[in-house]
Amino acid sequence: MNKPVSILFVGVGGQGTILASKILTEALLEKGYDVKMTEVHGMAQRGGSVTTEVRFGEKVYSPLIEKGDADVIVAFEKSEAVRYLSYLKKSGIIVANDYEIYPVTVTIGEEKYPENVDENLQKTVPNTYIIKAAKLAEDLGNIKAQNVVLLGALVSALNLTGIHWENVIERLVPVKAAELNKKAFKLGYESLK
Amino acid sequence: MKKIMSGNEAIARGAYEAGCHIASAYPGTPSTEILENFAKYDGVYAEWATNEKVALEVVSGASIGGARSFTTMKHVGLNVAADPLFTMAYEGVNGGLVVVTADDPGMHSSQNEQDNRLYAPHAKIAMVEPSDSQECKTFMKEAFKISEEFDTVVLFRSTTRVSHSKSIVELEDRIEVPIKEYTKNIKKYVMIPAHSKKKHYEVEERLEKLREYSNKSSLNKAEINDSKVGVVTSGISYQYAKEVLGDKVSYLKIGFSFPLPDKMIRDFSKKVDKLYVIEENEPYLENAIKVMGISCIGKEIIPICNELSPDIIRKAILGTHIDTPYTIDIKAPNRPPVLCPGCPHRGIFYAVSKYKDVIASGDIGCYTLGMMPPVSVTDTCICMGASISAGLGMEKARELADREGRVFSFIGDSTFFHSGITGLIDSIYNNIPIVTVILDNRTTGMTGHQENPGTGKTLQGKAAPAIDIEKVVLSLGIKKENIRLVDPYNLEETNKAVKEAHQAEEPFVIIAKQECALLKSARAKRAKTRCVIDAEKCKKCKACLKTGCPAINFKDNIVSIDENMCNGCSLCFQVCKFEAISKEGELNE
Numbered sequence: 001m002n003k004p005v006s007i008l009f010v011g012v013g014g015q016g017t018i019l020a021s022k023i024l025t026e027a028l029l030e031k032g033y034d035v036k037m038t039e040v041h042g043m044a045q046r047g048g049s050v051t052t053e054v055r056f057g058e059k060v061y062s063p064l065i066e067k068g069d070a071d072v073i074v075a076f077e078k079s080e081a082v083r084y085l086s087y088l089k090k091s092g093i094i095v096a097n098d099y100e101i102y103p104v105t106v107t108i109g110e111e112k113y114p115e116n117v118d119e120n121l122q123k124t125v126p127n128t129y130i131i132k133a134a135k136l137a138e139d140l141g142n143i144k145a146q147n148v149v150l151l152g153a154l155v156s157a158l159n160l161t162g163i164h165w166e167n168v169i170e171r172l173v174p175v176k177a178a179e180l181n182k183k184a185f186k187l188g189y190e191s192l193k
Numbered sequence: 194m195k196k197i198m199s200g201n202e203a204i205a206r207g208a209y210e211a212g213c214h215i216a217s218a219y220p221g222t223p224s225t226e227i228l229e230n231f232a233k234y235d236g237v238y239a240e241w242a243t244n245e246k247v248a249l250e251v252v253s254g255a256s257i258g259g260a261r262s263f264t265t266m267k268h269v270g271l272n273v274a275a276d277p278l279f280t281m282a283y284e285g286v287n288g289g290l291v292v293v294t295a296d297d298p299g300m301h302s303s304q305n306e307q308d309n310r311l312y313a314p315h316a317k318i319a320m321v322e323p324s325d326s327q328e329c330k331t332f333m334k335e336a337f338k339i340s341e342e343f344d345t346v347v348l349f350r351s352t353t354r355v356s357h358s359k360s361i362v363e364l365e366d367r368i369e370v371p372i373k374e375y376t377k378n379i380k381k382y383v384m385i386p387a388h389s390k391k392k393h394y395e396v397e398e399r400l401e402k403l404r405e406y407s408n409k410s411s412l413n414k415a416e417i418n419d420s421k422v423g424v425v426t427s428g429i430s431y432q433y434a435k436e437v438l439g440d441k442v443s444y445l446k447i448g449f450s451f452p453l454p455d456k457m458i459r460d461f462s463k464k465v466d467k468l469y470v471i472e473e474n475e476p477y478l479e480n481a482i483k484v485m486g487i488s489c490i491g492k493e494i495i496p497i498c499n500e501l502s503p504d505i506i507r508k509a510i511l512g513t514h515i516d517t518p519y520t521i522d523i524k525a526p527n528r529p530p531v532l533c534p535g536c537p538h539r540g541i542f543y544a545v546s547k548y549k550d551v552i553a554s555g556d557i558g559c560y561t562l563g564m565m566p567p568v569s570v571t572d573t574c575i576c577m578g579a580s581i582s583a584g585l586g587m588e589k590a591r592e593l594a595d596r597e598g599r600v601f602s603f604i605g606d607s608t609f610f611h612s613g614i615t616g617l618i619d620s621i622y623n624n625i626p627i628v629t630v631i632l633d634n635r636t637t638g639m640t641g642h643q644e645n646p647g648t649g650k651t652l653q654g655k656a657a658p659a660i661d662i663e664k665v666v667l668s669l670g671i672k673k674e675n676i677r678l679v680d681p682y683n684l685e686e687t688n689k690a691v692k693e694a695h696q697a698e699e700p701f702v703i704i705a706k707q708e709c710a711l712l713k714s715a716r717a718k719r720a721k722t723r724c725v726i727d728a729e730k731c732k733k734c735k736a737c738l739k740t741g742c743p744a745i746n747f748k749d750n751i752v753s754i755d756e757n758m759c760n761g762c763s764l765c766f767q768v769c770k771f772e773a774i775s776k777e778g779e780l781n782e
Contacts, residue, residue, distance in 0.1 A: 013530065025197055025359060026197060029195070035197065036359065037359040038354060038358040040353075040357065041222050041223060046530040046562065047530055047532075047743050048530035049528040060360075061432045061435040062502075062503045063432070064354065064433070064503060067514075067517050068514075068517040069515050082524070082525040085519050086520075087517075088517075088518070089518070102526075102747075102748065104566070104567075104741055104743055105527045107745065107746060107747050108566060111526040112526065114525065120522065124521045138757075143757050
């Protein structure tokens with residue numbers, strides 16, 4: 001039996017990691033995979049560092065990903081990729097949003113935001129893709145769609161074919177946001193080519 | 194039909210399919226979504242109760258009245274509901290009665306890590322423990338059957354990783370179960386000493402019958418693979434163990450976990466050379482197995498504290514770990530949770546932060562974050578409702594010790610209805626001059642926006658009388674001159690109220706009323722309002738940064754406001770002494 005594929009979404013509470021992983025899991029279910037997803041609610045959702053984990057394959061037991069076992073880390077905020085880097089497996093992939101959110105610890109001067117995160121990630125992990133997801137989404141008209149841009153990039157990175165992504169997106173986002181999100185997905189998908 | 198569902202969605206579905214009629218609960222992470230989902234099904238009654246004790250009493254009455262009923266709560270909620278639980282254990286049920294406790298190992302959003310499995314033997318009621326979403330649904334249906342067959346309350350124990358993980362569930366139709374006849378039976382339903390004495394004997398007999406059932410139950414399963422190593426496990430720990438150890442070892446997976454299947458455990462232990470117990474938090478299974486005289490390895494290698502994970506099991510049982518190939522020279526800054534941009538709690542905490550002699554008694558809700566820098570106001574947080582009562586105690590201690598200071602208690606609207614109101618009555622009755630600040634953000638915020646008795650709407654979307662907190666406070670006996678109703682977005686008004694409260698010598702109440710910035714209605718209203726910093730006028734005094742708003746950045750020696758995060762609450766505008774911040778856009782009324 002093949003080992004399940006593990007995807008770790010990391011970001012800041014409120015960035016939409018849960019919706020992106022929801023679209024992914026629904027699509028994987030349609031494709032016939034066993035799939036599990038786990039997420040965190042409550043206190044951490046208030047601007048804290050958050051993770052959502054998705055695992056899929058023939059058979060999945062644990063919804064939690066072990067350190068060193070993530071096939072992909074999708075970072076909605078750059079420095080979060082750094083925080084969770086130990087979860088990445090050898091020859092794993094990083095898809096990171098070219099977007100920084102300073103935590104209060106930094107704005108009040110207690111800590112420093114790291115410099116040159118992109119270069120450091122690229123230097124450390126060969127398969128690092130920095131995506132201008134926030135910018136692309138903002139240009140489309142709503143920065144919130146950055147989550148679906150990143151999802152598009154992830155799907156491209158994993159080469160997940162044979163899924164009607166547009167249909168799944170249409171089903172899971174509000175009607176008036178459907179067109180924008182479909183465009184966002186496409187931009188994300190193409191940004192990796 | 195197959196669907197991907199969270200454990201909580203599946204628990205709701207299980208209750209629906211089981212023909213359950215009535216549900217009542219108080220929101221609490223990680224349990225909240227169960228009632229939210231159950232409430233959407235046709236033909237059921239679901240309500241938010243004022244607290245978990247009330248909720249369990251509501252469903253106890255519903256059960257006695259013949260309806261299949263259930264309540265849900267987070268682990269600490271069961272402490273609140275423990276009083277009716279222990280006596281309902283004696284009374285038993287008429288319609289099936291299930292109590293769902295969702296524990297929070299790892300304390301993702303909780304104040305302690307108690308393991309509620311220990312409640313089942315203490316209350317002497319049956320317990321089931323699912324390990325994924327499919328089991329959440331199946332076990333819920335079985336729980337109702339067990340409840341009616343054995344005349345017992347059933348404790349349904351989930352955890353964060355069961356409740357908030359999604360996996361595949363096969364849906365079935367609802368079984369329509371008629372509401373049972375109610376017959377007056379005071380020996381069963383009136384627990385006076387004479388009746389309770391007899392009942393206690395019956396409860397002990399019931400446990401023996403449940404133990405026999407446990408040994409035959411399909412919820413308990415032995416998977417025999419290899420005779421060298423056997424693992425006894427339950428809940429999410431089973432999934433982690435299977436992930437790491439696969440089919441190389443044998444398993445006794447316990448789904449019906451009180452009373453434990455003693456014969457099955459004994460038989461299983463004889464079939465393997467070495468017995469491990471893999472369980473999260475307390476050694477619940479392990480202690481029971483050891484009492485049976487069976488030797489096993491458990492908490493020597495599996496920690497009691499924090500959430501369990503496959504890594505921990507791998508290290509403990511196999512002594513190995515997966516390599517982590519990448520290390521990096523830079524470090525991510527700590528990112529603790531904070532009050533959201535535009536959070537109405539910020540204004541009042543900012544105002545109180547100017548008084549260094551304030552002792553701030555906190556409570557459970559987003560506003561626990563009032564302890565975080567830079568406002569750093571909150572001193573204590575114990576449990577739901579404790580802000581006012583603990584504040585009262587601190588005030589008494591302060592007075593007796595002749596210490597300087599002024600006690601402020603901070604409590605949210607929903608928490609006030611939950612159990613703060615009793616503390617306030619105590620402070621009025623005993624005339625303790627504390628300041629109670631009721632943060633009325635028109636919703637139950639932290640758990641994700643549930644209606645409450647003050648919002649004017651029920652769980653199932655019906656209009657309801659909105660209980661007016663100001664009138665409640667007034668009618669309890671707080672003098673009119675000692676009540677201030679303020680908009681925390683208005684700093685001048687808020688500062689004035691805080692100053693007057695600080696000087697008051699009698700019980701004083703400030704109601705800070707402004708809707709949660711994340712509420713749909715608030716977002717629509719403030720969609721176009723923003724605050725903007727004029728870099729030329731900005732003197733970089735950082736006064737705005739001292740509000741702790743995450744929308745305000747200080748980068749490359751420039752203070753700026755993230756326009757995507759800002760909702761124009763204007764607190765920063767009001768603290769800026771150099772008129773460097775301006776308000777833009779109009780409110781959508």
